[in-house]
Amino acid sequence: MKNLITILCIALSINLTMAQTYHFPEESGEHEGTWLQWPHQHQHGITYRNRVEQTWVDMTKALQTNEKVHIIAYNETEKQRIINILEKAKVALKNVDFKIYPTDDVWIRDNGPIFVKDINGNILIENWGFNGWGEKYDFERCDKIPSKIGKDLGIKVIELGEKMVNEGGSVETDGNGVLMACKSSVISQEKEAIRNLGMTQGEAEDMFKKYYGVSKVIWLDGVTGLDVTDMHIDGFMKFVNHNTMLTMKDDDLLELGLSESDVEKLYSATNTKGKEYQKVYVPATKNKVKTAYGKQLEDKGSYVNYYVANKVVLVPNYGDVNDKIANAIIQKQYPDRKVIGIDVRNLYENGGMIHCVTQQQPAGKLLK
Template identity: 60%
Template sequence: MKKILYLMVVFPLMVFAQKNQSQLSKTNGILYTMPEESEPHEGTWLQWPHEYQYGETYSNRLDETWIAMTEALVRSEKVHIIAYDEDEKEKIEEMLHEANVSLANVDFYIFPTDDFWVRDNGPIYVRDRAGKLLIEDWGFNGWGKKAAFTNCNAIPSKISSAQGKTRVDLNSVMINEGGAVEIDGNGTLLTTKSAVLNSNRNPGMSQAQAEAIFRKYLGVTHFIWLNGKAGLEITDMHIDGFARFGNSSTLVTMSEDDLADWQVPDDDIDKLYQAKNKSGKPYRIVKLPLTKNAVTTAYGKELGYKGSYVNYYIANKVVLVPNYHDVNDAVANAIIQKLYPTKEVVGIDVRNLYANGGMIHCVTQQQPKQ
């Protein structure tokens, strides 16, 4: 009798467990998949610059760039603006009104922030196996504790609560900035070891461990690892400054000379040009120039280095491209326009933003449509 009861109770559980394990193995351990940037957006997130961290002059020099981004984006998607407090919200509304930017597609969230690099600290939207949109909250520690980060690290949690979306808390799993990883939408991830496997982010983490995490939470199964260069600038060489996936078959980067000027290691340049997708097929390489001249800000500061156009942002009907009042602006805009013929390329003046180390992609974050 006991044997019969055992078979009636335990055997079905064993079958269920085996079936469940079999289904899990078929997914290669993947729980969530990150939509590629060019997929249709519900909206774009912006963290508006404020005076509370670095002063009023700092934020005032950046407002025009945020106004220009908002003006271009509201034509075809929502713009979710994070304002530090109610006073900042009123200030932003007034600036947008004076610039004749419609607020019909704009909404505001009042959350204190340390800075405006929402690509790195903001929510990463992913889909579960049923297609439901969730928010992943990866750890953010100010690019290895080089800058204040406590307020910014809390942003994904606050957005998930405000939107009523399920939050996947990865703060104790991995420090991972959005600008550190590029996905092609077809199972491949491109990144630098200097920005991920750095002891200032993830001490002791191996490449295999990082890959298992990315596989599970971003849905990628093929990896292109560049070495990068730690300590060169605050991000320890984020990939989105010099190499992006234009689409599932195209890699957007620079010429060999320009990559060397960007201080990309020689071995990494070779790896980029030889990169293949998960099926073993080489990517089509599209090369954007650097600016012809070293960048000078709108307030006259000579930065002493050239600007990258690779750090662009793909929205629903526009592509926002960093521009520098340089002769190569038109060259880069035309190349990108050819790559996205159904969208309008909009050049955004990033000279003052660039003085702080980033460009358009660094300060935007997409929210895909459900």
């Protein structure tokens, strides 16, 4: 009898542990739709808006044929303006809907909802706190977006902001138990780039294991202060599947700012079975990026910051000779999807690319 009670207690403990663990589905899994925060003039002005919003038109056009596109507009006036722009561009609106929420900016990968599944496969939202990449920019409006989406969808929201800030672009998962991140954008304690003051590496790992459903966390050091994000992983590395990562050759990585030790850690990373990931390499742009309106920027562009949707893969393009080469390499990794190059030259001036401004909602039943 005593042994039976012990077994039941162990089983109950396991069940309770499982009940408290969530799973972040692979980006390449089936989507219900994609969320976009449309650029507006209320934070950075009309010139900024006009320069970047063609990227949103192109993304919406590419995505709406195979999944929903949920567009967040600043207000009703902006909503109507966006509709007019899309209609003028001959973008079908059947699969496009709108939510009216004031935002600070466009980076929904970092401030938006993290859609996860519970042990029964039901979908809910994790609302990790967002603090403008260490309070570098205004963030109060964007920080509220996950809760607002949850309320409108009538879906359960797990509020994690009091425990940890976490930008979606700062982590990458292989869909099979591994998460990779840079310490610089997750647990930096350096002035003007603070993330999660006082949080230890172990405490961050515990949060990721519970709320992303992973069993292994691989850390790169990253670089604090190199850019606004303090080096997000999605700028130079992406898991294609459980066994394969797509990244760049060491010369390009070093030019982007990675240290030699981080390059070695990246290349030698292993999955949960201890097997080193196969590497697929894409080049950076051959030349430093020049905006569509002629401004010469100081950096080359990355193609790794792409977005995998239901039937298409949206790849950042720069009007560079390597666009075609990178598109072809990525196309080989997703033979059942069509690669579409999206011009991000003007967006890149502001520090981001395609993955930075998209957020997937997996297909499935919502947990009310």
